[in-house]
Amino acid sequence: MENSIELTDVVQQFGQKEALKGVTLQVKSGEIFGLLGPSGAGKTTIIKIMTGQLHPTKGQAVISGMPSDKMTGKTYRRIGMMMDVPGLYERLSCYDNLKLFARLYAVPEKRIREALEKVGLSEAAKRPVEKLSRGMKGRLALARAVMNEPQILFLDEPTSGLDPVATRRIHELILEEQAKGTTVFLTTHNMAEAEKLCRHIALLHDGKIIEYGEPKEICRRYNHQRQILIRLYDGRTMAFGCDRKDGCERKTGCDKETAETIRQYLESGMVETIHSTEPNLETVFMELTGRTLV
Numbered sequence: 001m002e003n004s005i006e007l008t009d010v011v012q013q014f015g016q017k018e019a020l021k022g023v024t025l026q027v028k029s030g031e032i033f034g035l036l037g038p039s040g041a042g043k044t045t046i047i048k049i050m051t052g053q054l055h056p057t058k059g060q061a062v063i064s065g066m067p068s069d070k071m072t073g074k075t076y077r078r079i080g081m082m083m084d085v086p087g088l089y090e091r092l093s094c095y096d097n098l099k100l101f102a103r104l105y106a107v108p109e110k111r112i113r114e115a116l117e118k119v120g121l122s123e124a125a126k127r128p129v130e131k132l133s134r135g136m137k138g139r140l141a142l143a144r145a146v147m148n149e150p151q152i153l154f155l156d157e158p159t160s161g162l163d164p165v166a167t168r169r170i171h172e173l174i175l176e177e178q179a180k181g182t183t184v185f186l187t188t189h190n191m192a193e194a195e196k197l198c199r200h201i202a203l204l205h206d207g208k209i210i211e212y213g214e215p216k217e218i219c220r221r222y223n224h225q226r227q228i229l230i231r232l233y234d235g236r237t238m239a240f241g242c243d244r245k246d247g248c249e250r251k252t253g254c255d256k257e258t259a260e261t262i263r264q265y266l267e268s269g270m271v272e273t274i275h276s277t278e279p280n281l282e283t284v285f286m287e288l289t290g291r292t293l294v
Helices: 043-050 093-102 112-119 135-147 164-179 192-198 214-221 256-267 281-289
Strands: 004-016 017-028 034-038 058-063 079-082 152-156 183-188 200-205 209-215 228-232 235-243 249-252 270-277
Touching: 004 043, 004 093, 004 183, 017 058, 017 183, 017 200, 017 209, 034 164, 034 192, 043 183, 058 079, 079 135, 093 112, 093 135, 135 152, 135 164, 135 249, 152 164, 152 192, 152 235, 164 192, 183 192, 192 214, 192 281, 200 214, 200 281, 209 214, 209 281, 214 281, 228 256, 235 256
Parallel strands: 034 183, 034 200, 079 152, 152 183, 235 249
Antiparallel strands: 004 017, 004 058, 200 209, 228 235, 228 270
16 A cells, blocks of 8 residues: 655754654555644644645655645645634635635535535535534535545544534544545544544654554553453452552453453353553553643
8 A cells, every 4th residue: 555645854943943853654545644742742733744835844745746845736636624723714605615615726616515515514505604613614624625525635633622513523524535545634632533533643742753553552552551450240340460559359360260260250240341451542642751632
């Protein structure tokens, strides 16, 4: 599988501040890739470099085989963007916002209705953007991003500040685009979102990539406890794998005796819940950086 996006040793300076410090990553065609990091880590800067809005101080970004600082109109028509600031015209209707974009990108006007229907805004087509809820504005921005049927879709914090219902709909639309073969580059500080959507993720901190891989594989990599925790209906919590110091009854070793004990609990119907102890991405990020993703 070829790469749709390649960054090689990208450095970005703003005066004396070095926002990116040698970022290297690859995104394969057709996958959803997540870039995770707190506000100010450099996520939006990376998207602006990849979409030609910024030229890197050093290094190179290549999009569909084309250096980002040399992209042509033809290249831009193959990408879609949803930035953290939507850039919608508040006094124009939903339809007219998309109509303006359609003219700029030579998109057939018939796709406007299709895009509005896709994001569930057909009935709001004539409504001014200033009358929309935040979730509806997010869906309109996504409609604009996918209206040109992009090969690569850049989404910068697409669900930030949205309620669970709006977030779920945005997720559904992202997965629909990926199912069509679109490469999706997603920035977020929401680790649950990344775990749900992304095949690979990179953790960005202070302008550097500090970890990369499949979300669950990264979590397993930092599973220092390596335990199975079983809570029984009688209130007891059993820990299998290593000694604990938090009051749980202790069982040691992952041997046949342990496996037989777990089997007996399960067959007897005594098990209320069973969990392994690998951390989530938030916990991994905290271990690596000493801070949260928010």
